[in-house]
Amino acid sequence: MYKTLVQDLVNQNQSLAVVGLGYVGLPLAVAFSEKGLPVVGFDVSKEKIKHYKAGHDVTQEVGNDRLRQTNIHFTDDTMALKKCKVFIVTVPTPVHKDNTPDLSLIEKAATLVGQHLSAGSIVVFESTVYPGVTEKICMPLIEHASNLKGGKDFKIGYSPERINPGDTQHRLETITKVTAGMDKESGDAIGDLYGLIIEAGIHRAPTIMVAEAAKVIENAQRDINIAFMNELSLIFDRLGVDTLDVLEAARTKWNFLPFMPGLVGGHCIGVDPYYLAHAAKEVGHHAQVILSGRHINDAMGKHVAEKIIKKLAQKGAPIKGSKVGIMGLTFKENCPDLRNSKVVDIIHELEDYGVDVLVTDPLASPEEAKAEYGISLHTANQLQNLDALVLAVPHEAYTQKPASSFKGFYKKTDAAPILFDLKGMLKGHEHLFDYWRL
Numbered sequence: 122m123y124k125t126l127v128q129d130l131v132n133q134n135q136s137l138a139v140v141g142l143g144y145v146g147l148p149l150a151v152a153f154s155e156k157g158l159p160v161v162g163f164d165v166s167k168e169k170i171k172h173y174k175a176g177h178d179v180t181q182e183v184g185n186d187r188l189r190q191t192n193i194h195f196t197d198d199t200m201a202l203k204k205c206k207v208f209i210v211t212v213p214t215p216v217h218k219d220n221t222p223d224l225s226l227i228e229k230a231a232t233l234v235g236q237h238l239s240a241g242s243i244v245v246f247e248s249t250v251y252p253g254v255t256e257k258i259c260m261p262l263i264e265h266a267s268n269l270k271g272g273k274d275f276k277i278g279y280s281p282e283r284i285n286p287g288d289t290q291h292r293l294e295t296i297t298k299v300t301a302g303m304d305k306e307s308g309d310a311i312g313d314l315y316g317l318i319i320e321a322g323i324h325r326a327p328t329i330m331v332a333e334a335a336k337v338i339e340n341a342q343r344d345i346n347i348a349f350m351n352e353l354s355l356i357f358d359r360l361g362v363d364t365l366d367v368l369e370a371a372r373t374k375w376n377f378l379p380f381m382p383g384l385v386g387g388h389c390i391g392v393d394p395y396y397l398a399h400a401a402k403e404v405g406h407h408a409q410v411i412l413s414g415r416h417i418n419d420a421m422g423k424h425v426a427e428k429i430i431k432k433l434a435q436k437g438a439p440i441k442g443s444k445v446g447i448m449g450l451t452f453k454e455n456c457p458d459l460r461n462s463k464v465v466d467i468i469h470e471l472e473d474y475g476v477d478v479l480v481t482d483p484l485a486s487p488e489e490a491k492a493e494y495g496i497s498l499h500t501a502n503q504l505q506n507l508d509a510l511v512l513a514v515p516h517e518a519y520t521q522k523p524a525s526s527f528k529g530f531y532k533k534t535d536a537a538p539i540l541f542d543l544k545g546m547l548k549g550h551e552h553l554f555d556y557w558r559l
């Protein structure tokens with residue numbers, strides 16, 4: 122039954138559903154559709170479905186032209202899932218305020234799929250989870266909602282997403298895909314399914330738990346490495362040594378890892394380590410290194426804000442009522458994703474001091490910024506008479522500007538304007554400003 126399921130999809134005798142159409146789900150749905158598979162793209166957001174039907178890619182991961190050429194059936198109608206035989210779940214898995222895993226969306230998705238599941242189906246989860254969630258939490262929910270038995274009436278699998286928002290080089294098709302099934306039959310079918318769209322090749326993990334674990338350690342490793350760089354930045358700042366200069370010197374050694382300090386946000390690196398730490402706690406181990414890295418990275422926004430306050434005070438500017446411009450709000454460059462943006466920490470900390478903060482971002486949605494963080498976005502032209510400017514996110518729209526152009530945002534003064542260039546975007550032009558970087 123499952124051996125022929127992929128061929129049935131190719132022959133358009135069965136349909137595939139992608140449940141959750143964000144930065145992960147939309148590229149996946151488009152890729153399968155472009156291979157001729159009948160695809161149902163499901164999302165609970167009516168607004169998102171409306172945009173996709175109109176050919177507007179709100180994620181900017183696929184592009185409007187490519188989106189308009191697909192034959193995906195975009196819908197928020199759950200009944201459309203009834204005709205599908207393969208389900209790929211790509212809903213977000215954030216954390217609660219106490220940094221414990223929030224599985225509510227994936228649990229709802231598992232129940233929804235179960236309500237529309239028929240015998241002989243395969244359900245694949247791509248959402249980031251800690252080891253054991255797919256088989257111990259999601260499968261029972263599907264069984265309960267469907268009155269079918271996992272392993273007998275339907276199969277499950279896991280294939281961790283590796284989407285890097287805003288990255289045009291490392292795309293879905295060009296990144297090796299890890300896949301796993303609950304047994305050999307499902308593992309073979311899931312590997313073959315993804316093999317239709319992945320050019321870089323398939324790594325077939327031996328178990329679902331191995332695939333789940335591989336995902337969380339990928340981002341935990343990156344998080345720890347960035348935390349080390351951030352701690353170096355804190356140390357070198359006190360020593361009066363330029364961190365970027367130190368790293369450039371250290372990179373001349375062949376095996377030095379080229380990580381950089383920075384704000385660590387987004388839906389993966391700033392979240393996944395907490396999932397791994399939770400799994401560790403469940404088996405009686407306190408994840409010291411992982412949580413120490415998280416502590417350092419989560420504190421960087423406050424550190425930057427305090428440096429800004431000190432610099433304003435040193436220049437004799439009144440703290441309360443001073444105007445600070447923030448350029449960039451998304452969690453990374455050239456990407457409209459605002460989830461878990463740590464620039465927000467800088468903004469709120471400055472506001473606590475009574476600073477008038479003006480925020481601009483050419484890619485972020487003003488409606489989302491307001492709804493998610495209570496932040497009103499300004500146009501770049503509205504950043505005027507500033508006491509200080511923060512280049513928080515190096516979008517191409519900023520990196521392509523001449524360094525001297527940023528001087529036009531400040532109050533007229535004989536003193537060098539205060540510039541906080543968090544990622545060293547204007548390296549080589551430090552002399553134009555009273556300059557600081559991580």
